[in-house]
Amino acid sequence: xxxxxxxxxxxxxxxxxxxxxxxxxxxxxxxxxxxxxxxxxxxxxxxxxxxxxxxxxxxxxxxxxxxxxxxxxxxxxxxxxxxxxxxxxxxxxxxxxxxxxxxxxxxxxxxxxxxxxxxxxxxxxxxxxxxxxxxxxxxxxxxxxxxxxxxxx
Amino acid sequence: xxxxxxxxxxxxxxxxxxxxxxxxxxxxxxxxxxxxxxxxxxxxxxxxxxxxxxxxxxxxxxxxxxxxxxxxxxxxxxxxxxxxxxxxxxxxxxxxxxxxxxxxxxxxxxxxxxxxxxxxxxxxxxxxxxxxxxxxxxxxxxxxxxxxxxxxxxxxxxxxxxxxxxxxxxxxxxxxxxxxxxxxxx
Numbered sequence: 294x295x296x297x298x299x300x301x302x303x304x305x306x307x308x309x310x311x312x313x314x315x316x317x318x319x320x321x322x323x324x325x326x327x328x329x330x331x332x333x334x335x336x337x338x339x340x341x342x343x344x345x346x347x348x349x350x351x352x353x354x355x356x357x358x359x360x361x362x363x364x365x366x367x368x369x370x371x372x373x374x375x376x377x378x379x380x381x382x383x384x385x386x387x388x389x390x391x392x393x394x395x396x397x398x399x400x401x402x403x404x405x406x407x408x409x410x411x412x413x414x415x416x417x418x419x420x421x422x423x424x425x426x427x428x429x430x431x432x433x434x435x436x437x438x439x440x441x442x443x444x445x446x
Numbered sequence: 447x448x449x450x451x452x453x454x455x456x457x458x459x460x461x462x463x464x465x466x467x468x469x470x471x472x473x474x475x476x477x478x479x480x481x482x483x484x485x486x487x488x489x490x491x492x493x494x495x496x497x498x499x500x501x502x503x504x505x506x507x508x509x510x511x512x513x514x515x516x517x518x519x520x521x522x523x524x525x526x527x528x529x530x531x532x533x534x535x536x537x538x539x540x541x542x543x544x545x546x547x548x549x550x551x552x553x554x555x556x557x558x559x560x561x562x563x564x565x566x567x568x569x570x571x572x573x574x575x576x577x578x579x580x581x582x583x584x585x586x587x588x589x590x591x592x593x594x595x596x597x598x599x600x601x602x603x604x605x606x607x608x609x610x611x612x613x614x615x616x617x618x619x620x621x622x623x624x625x626x627x628x629x630x631x632x
Contacts, residue, residue: 442538442575442576443575444571
């Protein structure tokens with residue numbers, strides 16, 4: 294299925310979606326965080342789309358907003374889509390988990406929580422994955438400070 | 447050798463044998479024999495933490511073949527190794543492990559820092575919360591081999607430099623490099 298055909302299907306689900314292919318080999322869709330779980334569920338369950346494989350979850354700090362980028366693929370149909378979701382609450386950012394849709398997201402979301410401090414609602418086991426449990430702060434955020442270890446340039 | 451004789455040959459009967467560093471002939475000759483033995487059978491510890499390790503393996507493999515210089519017996523245990531080649535990035539998590547491995551090695555022990563990460567943190571010097579800015583923050587280093595990663599020829603050159611350093615050692619004057627290291631005296 295071409296990117297245009299995917300866009301035609303997905304754009305009918307909600308009015309708050311932004312599509313772009315600029316600077317990317319994939320079709321990118323940015324959606325509001327309230328609709329993340331319902332849209333992801335539809336992406337997987339719609340038979341023509343059949344996005345059954347979540348192959349990458351990336352935490353992101355855009356400076357103002359924090360967010361997550363999901364790379365999806367359909368193994369049978371060989372097409373891809375990139376889902377972006379942003380959250381401008383830096384104090385207590387929360388997103389809905391997608392690990393009930395793609396269970397691989399469970400560990401990826403733990404990693405995003407570890408490094409960006411984004412909390413995932415309904416996640417079964419959200420805790421530090423790589424860093425020590427008593428680590429202070431979230432080191433991959435742009436405003437992270439560690440005067441002992443970091444040389445800032 | 448290489449030390450100037452303060453007494454000229456005309457003032458003394460017989461042949462003057464230069465004795466380096468003011469020690470007597472027996473000790474310096476013994477030094478030479480021991481240093482010859484040590485420098486030509488350095489057993490390196492496998493310690494590859496990132497991509498430099500690939501070049502280190504290549505240095506040990508057939509084309510570059512570090513066994514030509516006596517390094518062939520690479521050991522997986524620090525108890526049996528003389529030399530630790532730090533081939534890769536040292537993170538805050540890895541630093542205590544590196545220190546423990548170094549402490550477990552038997553005297554005399556030598557350290558070679560291979561590549562930019564082991565020298566200074568390299569590409570991770572700025573804006574990294576997790577990387578040690580040089581392995582010499584953790585253990586004393588004898589030879590630094592720059593490169594990212596260094597080619598096998600560069601590593602071999604560094605190892606030969608270490609052999610040169612060992613050949614110039616003096617039993618009486620030698621100090622343990624870890625003495626005073628934690629207090630910042632080196």
